[in-house]
Amino acid sequence: MLADAGRPEDAVTVLERHPTANPEFLARYLTDLGRIEEAVAHLRRPRPRPVWPAATGGTDTPPFRTSVDRDVRRAIVTSTAP
Numbered sequence: 001m002l003a004d005a006g007r008p009e010d011a012v013t014v015l016e017r018h019p020t021a022n023p024e025f026l027a028r029y030l031t032d033l034g035r036i037e038e039a040v041a042h043l044r045r046p047r048p049r050p051v052w053p054a055a056t057g058g059t060d061t062p063p064f065r066t067s068v069d070r071d072v073r074r075a076i077v078t079s080t081a082p
């Protein structure tokens with residue numbers, strides 16, 4: 001919204017404060033400001049992996065958030081097995 005309002009400098013400032021923001025947007029605004037090398041550096045950085053919320057009462061491996069989810073999935077798989 002800031003960049004659309006003609007304020008790309010402000011957009012860059014906001015996006016730089018949020019490391020999980022989409023780097024393509026930041027790179028686009030940096031490029032518009034003539035800061036090409038910074039834009040390339042942002043695009044080359046590895047993206048942080050998403051953090052899954054801690055599960056309670058089960059496993060934290062998606063898609064099984066709780067032991068109930070795991071048991072339901074297991075029941076479905078075993079009931080459809082040949």
